[in-house]
Amino acid sequence: MATDINKAQFIKDFKDQLYEDFMVKNSDATAEEQFVALAKVIKNYVRPDWFRQKNGIVADKKKTAYYFSIEFLPGKMLQTNLLNLGIYRMVEAALAENGVALNDLVAAERDMALGNGGLGRLAACFMDSLATIGAPGFGNGIRYKYGLFKQKIVNGYQVELPDAWLSSEGNVWETKKPHSAVDVKIYGNVYLEPHDGGVLKPVYENVKTLHAVPYDMPQIGFQNGVVNNLRLWDVEIPEKYELDYPTLADRRRVEDITSVLYPDDSSREGQSLRLIQEYFMVSAGLQTIVKSYAKMGLPMTAIQEKVAVHINDTHPAMAVPELMRILMDDYGVKWSDAWTSTIAVMSYTNHTVLSEALEKWDAALFKEIVPRIHQIVGEIDRQFVAKWASKVDACVVDNTRIIRNGQIHMANLAIIGGHSVNGVAKLHTELLIEDVLKDFYTIFPEKFNNKTNGIVPRRWSQIANPKLSNLIDDLIGKGWRRDIHELKKLENLTSDTAVLAQLDLVKTANKQRLADYAKKMLGIELPVNAIFDVQVKRLHAYKRQLLNVMHIIKLYQDLKANSELELTPRVFIFGAKAAPGYHFAKSVIKIINELAALVNNDAEIGDKLKVVFLENYNVSLAELIIPAADVSEQISTAGKEASGTSNMKFMMNGALTLATLDGANIEIKDAVGEDNIIIFGMDKNAVYDHYQKHDYNARAIYDNNPEIKRVVDAFVDGTIPNIHYEGHEIWDALVSYNDEYFLLEDFDDYVKKQAELATLYANDKQTWQQKALINIANSERFSSDDTIELYAKEIWEIN
Numbered sequence: 001m002a003t004d005i006n007k008a009q010f011i012k013d014f015k016d017q018l019y020e021d022f023m024v025k026n027s028d029a030t031a032e033e034q035f036v037a038l039a040k041v042i043k044n045y046v047r048p049d050w051f052r053q054k055n056g057i058v059a060d061k062k063k064t065a066y067y068f069s070i071e072f073l074p075g076k077m078l079q080t081n082l083l084n085l086g087i088y089r090m091v092e093a094a095l096a097e098n099g100v101a102l103n104d105l106v107a108a109e110r111d112m113a114l115g116n117g118g119l120g121r122l123a124a125c126f127m128d129s130l131a132t133i134g135a136p137g138f139g140n141g142i143r144y145k146y147g148l149f150k151q152k153i154v155n156g157y158q159v160e161l162p163d164a165w166l167s168s169e170g171n172v173w174e175t176k177k178p179h180s181a182v183d184v185k186i187y188g189n190v191y192l193e194p195h196d197g198g199v200l201k202p203v204y205e206n207v208k209t210l211h212a213v214p215y216d217m218p219q220i221g222f223q224n225g226v227v228n229n230l231r232l233w234d235v236e237i238p239e240k241y242e243l244d245y246p247t248l249a250d251r252r253r254v255e256d257i258t259s260v261l262y263p264d265d266s267s268r269e270g271q272s273l274r275l276i277q278e279y280f281m282v283s284a285g286l287q288t289i290v291k292s293y294a295k296m297g298l299p300m301t302a303i304q305e306k307v308a309v310h311i312n313d314t315h316p317a318m319a320v321p322e323l324m325r326i327l328m329d330d331y332g333v334k335w336s337d338a339w340t341s342t343i344a345v346m347s348y349t350n351h352t353v354l355s356e357a358l359e360k361w362d363a364a365l366f367k368e369i370v371p372r373i374h375q376i377v378g379e380i381d382r383q384f385v386a387k388w389a390s391k392v393d394a395c396v397v398d399n400t401r402i403i404r405n406g407q408i409h410m411a412n413l414a415i416i417g418g419h420s421v422n423g424v425a426k427l428h429t430e431l432l433i434e435d436v437l438k439d440f441y442t443i444f445p446e447k448f449n450n451k452t453n454g455i456v457p458r459r460w461s462q463i464a465n466p467k468l469s470n471l472i473d474d475l476i477g478k479g480w481r482r483d484i485h486e487l488k489k490l491e492n493l494t495s496d497t498a499v500l501a502q503l504d505l506v507k508t509a510n511k512q513r514l515a516d517y518a519k520k521m522l523g524i525e526l527p528v529n530a531i532f533d534v535q536v537k538r539l540h541a542y543k544r545q546l547l548n549v550m551h552i553i554k555l556y557q558d559l560k561a562n563s564e565l566e567l568t569p570r571v572f573i574f575g576a577k578a579a580p581g582y583h584f585a586k587s588v589i590k591i592i593n594e595l596a597a598l599v600n601n602d603a604e605i606g607d608k609l610k611v612v613f614l615e616n617y618n619v620s621l622a623e624l625i626i627p628a629a630d631v632s633e634q635i636s637t638a639g640k641e642a643s644g645t646s647n648m649k650f651m652m653n654g655a656l657t658l659a660t661l662d663g664a665n666i667e668i669k670d671a672v673g674e675d676n677i678i679i680f681g682m683d684k685n686a687v688y689d690h691y692q693k694h695d696y697n698a699r700a701i702y703d704n705n706p707e708i709k710r711v712v713d714a715f716v717d718g719t720i721p722n723i724h725y726e727g728h729e730i731w732d733a734l735v736s737y738n739d740e741y742f743l744l745e746d747f748d749d750y751v752k753k754q755a756e757l758a759t760l761y762a763n764d765k766q767t768w769q770q771k772a773l774i775n776i777a778n779s780e781r782f783s784s785d786d787t788i789e790l791y792a793k794e795i796w797e798i799n
């Protein structure tokens with residue numbers, strides 16, 4: 001085991017690796033070279049455990065869960081891997097003795113950003129947790145050459161640059177596995193030819209064959225000797241079919257398949273390339289899974305006893321017809337048996353209630369790209385309709401069938417073709433049952449269940465916040481590092497004023513760490529005695545960054561009207577990427593930056609108000625920002641945020657949550673009690689009431705509320721310099737187009753709760769830290785180790 005390695009052995013391994021890879025002495029090596037060498041040494045240490053786990057699947061006939069996700073957002077892996085191996089302190093000390101600062105090597109690693117936001121981050125947390133609970137659970141995804149775009153702010157605008165995360169060394173954590181490559185067929189025609197005994201076999205014509213090559217990455221459990229596998233697929237041109245791709249342009253079209261992650265996680269990207277990506281990942285992954293099951297020598301019709309496949313959001317939903325295809329066409333299983341097995345193997349997580357994000361494909365395009373899959377989906381749809389037409393209302397069948405009006409509904413495919421569909425927070429699952437998927441609920445009530453999201457506690461406490469972690473060690477011992485539930489013991493200390501003072505010191509130190517970063521990046525001084533009020537997440541109208549902006553404008557206007565006004569100093573911190581084609585979201589970014597320029601450079605305002613937008617929000621930046629937050633802004637329109645996970649990260653780091661009753665905010669409130677969270681605004685019922693009655697009138701609020709009018713008009717009356725059409729776009733969205741996300745209705749309560757919070761911070765720091773401590777203590781409820789334990793038991797039935 002790696003934990004047996006001592007310093008002398010480690011340093012020898014490290015120096016040998018530097019020599020082997022770069023022919024360089026440690027004293028002459030760059031931080032990048034040292035990082036690469038260290039990563040390779042770690043990989044060598046875990047190789048035996050990794051190999052054993054992968055081979056154990058077939059050898060021990062272990063039931064395994066395969067988590068299919070079009071996104072994985074792990075961020076950096078160096079610290080996590082060292083921590084989970086149990087050699088963090090040893091390596092840090094050994095390197096220091098040899099003149100190397102571990103932090104410099106951490107800085108040299110690039111973020112692995114093969115995801116947009118919460119969805120991909122959840123998949124990454126789950127990989128860590130699966131290994132940590134010791135469950136056989138492997139990931140399947142795409143090895144995009146370019147991750148999520150790199151965001152630069154130029155003139156206040158978002159500029160997108162390619163994120164070439166693969167250095168010339170490739171990804172040091174991965175191992176290419178050419179011998180596990182498989183072929184994936186797309187395009188062409190397929191017809192069925194009768195064989196002996198009436199069996200129909202598909203005949204393919206004019207297909208394009210792609211070569212899918214896996215790259216495996218170790219997923220190391222927390223100090224338990226378990227190493228799972230994350231398999232990412234890359235595309236190559238198969239040697240055998242080279243003649244099908246004669247020109248450079250042909251080759252480039254193939255390479256494009258694994259080139260870029262679609263930088264939009266909220267609306268459909270209507271391009272055939274995305275459909276090819278989805279099928280490529282699903283087909284390559286499932287072919288290898290079925291192959292390895294076949295090696296166990298068990299009957300194909302019992303595959304569900306050894307294999308569970310999870311469909312994370314709809315993108316991998318073609319797993320349903322693809323497993324049918326493999327079982328029938330490649331292994332001769334008959335339809336009814338294949339169907340029974342497929343339903344038992346498959347399960348699906350829904351991540352959104354936004355209708356524009358429910359994935360649909362044009363049936364003609366689908367037929368062109370994956371003709372055999374199209375046939376199978378057609379037959380699944382036909383049988384579904386035939387079975388249910390006599391049992392439920394016609395409109396229920398119509399709302400749940402897969403193919404309707406020339407479109408293929410991927411969520412419907414995932415629900416019909418699996419045995420489980422889960423939402424990601426209690427409210428979200430309720431909304432699926434009552435509203436979004438209610439017709440499915442009448443047919444398959446037994447399939448529905450809730451699995452509230454979680455976060456991997458080690459990254460979001462021990463790694464992101466070493467100062468807080470050390471304080472917790474002093475207060476309750478180190479047991480919490482292994483068993484996060486021990487954080488609960490902190491609740492006994494909430495009246496200990498010395499503890500609260502220490503907590504305050506830790507927070508201030510983390511704020512200073514972030515202030516140093518802001519100084520370096522933006523040249524701006526952030527006063528650490530101010531409230532650090534943070535909203536970091538993807539930019540989307542429903543997340544309502546604009547409501548936060550409106551509050552800042554109000555404070556600014558108040559201060560300009562009365563420079564004597566008593567105001568608790570505040571620093572507003574934003575981080576957010578907008579999908580490149582999402583005009584409104586980009587306008588909000590521009591406005592935040594121009595508002596920041598206005599506020600920060602106004603001598604009258606001074607240190608009372610600062611606004612910063614930190615560019616290129618990603619996992620590493622999250623690890624820096626979240627520990628420094630006093631206030632966590634979770635202010636989505638009630639009913640719109642499926643769960644949220646940054647809300648949990650903030651809580652674990654002692655921020656107070658300012659929130660609507662949405663997603664997991666509700667469960668955070670239940671965990672900490674309503675005195676230790678600040679709730680404002682309409683709840684889901686109030687929002688739905690407006691939908692039902694069609695009685696929301698933003699114009700009336702604007703006309704009758706002078707303060708709101710003053711704030712909204714600031715977007716167009718020159719108050720904020722250097723914004724042009726952006727201000728009008730926002731004004732129109734709020735007033736002319738009736739404020740789809742109810743900012744104007746929620747504004748007054750938001751402002752009121754913000755003021756109360758500021759007063760508490762200014763007058764009673766001790767009570768504030770008490771609430772912070774209660775939040776930290778109860779964050780144990782949101783460990784993804786527990787979430788994944790429930791998936792393993794209740795959905796996948798693995799040990």
Ligand SMILES: *Cc1c(COP(=O)(O)O)cnc(C)c1O
Pocket residue numbers: 116117118121536537538617618619622643644645646647649
């Ligand atoms: C946790 C996380 C998210 C998800 O944030 P929400 O506020 O839950 O939407 C997005 N991006 C990154 C980099 C994260 O770490």
